[in-house]
Amino acid sequence: MKQPRTAKLYRMVMPGHVCPYGIKSKWLLEREGYAVEDHHLTTRAETDAFKAEHGVKTTPQAFIGRERIGGYTDLAAHFGKPAKTEGTTYRPVIALFALMALMAAGAAYVATGAAFSLLAAEWFVSFSMVGLAYLKLRDVESFSTMFLNYDLLAKRWVPYGYVYPHAEGLAGLLMTAHVLDIVSIPLALTIGTIGAVSVFKAVYVEKRELKCACVGGDSNVPLGFVSLTENLFMIGMALWMLAKPALL
Structure with a gap:
């Protein structure tokens, strides 16, 4: 049986706050057929340490293989699905x-x-x-x-x-x-x-x-x-x- 593609996702899941972009990133990865290793950042200190380690300013962060894709907007663009409408629209x-x-x-x-x-x-x-x-x-x-x-x-x-x-x-x-x-x-x-x-x-x-x-x-x-x-x-x-x- 063919093994599903896997992706790692690091997102904020704290008692008082669950990052909405993290939820959307997980949903998007699963919709694209990835099995998601969902890593929760449960404290502000843990989140800050993750950002410092990877040299990023925001979370969530998605990784496919060894490649860091980025946050929800970057992930949507990676799959050819712009996260928001660019330019003029009716x-x-x-x-x-x-x-x-x-x-x-x-x-x-x-x-x-x-x-x-x-x-x-x-x-x-x-x-x-x-x-x-x-x-x-x-x-x-x-x-x-x-x-x-x-x-x-x-x-x-x-x-x-x-x-x-x-x-x-x-x-x-x-x-x-x-x-x-x-x-x-x-x-x-x-x-x-x-x-x-x-x-x-x-x-x-x-x-x-x-x-x-x-x-x-x-x-x-x-x-x-x-x-x-x-x-x-x-x-x-x-x-x-x-x-x-x-x-x-």
């Missing part, structure tokens, strides 16, 4: 819009018995506004700083960068509940229009390559179509709510 907004669409369909089904309806479409937009506002409000300081790279009003009036996510969230909540249209419609129309013009100018006129603050200040989403879509959604929702009484 993944956060794809995930958000997909979840908001499913949530809107589910809520509309419970409310009316129809998952695909005008109500579901309205809730998709309003839920997305609230979700995007939440992502900005996680760290409004970082958001407002990134926002200053391209928003025309924020560049002239810095507090607007702090106001924007609150305004977007409020408009989304009011539109979800279908109350206080006199507040939500002008709010969404104003911030949506300013945002659309700002993005269009920065990306399509000035040809600047920037990161979008639409999903927060730590975003790797490129500024462009996604942020423009966010603002066009708000404009479209506001115009629809204005026209809706006459059309239905």
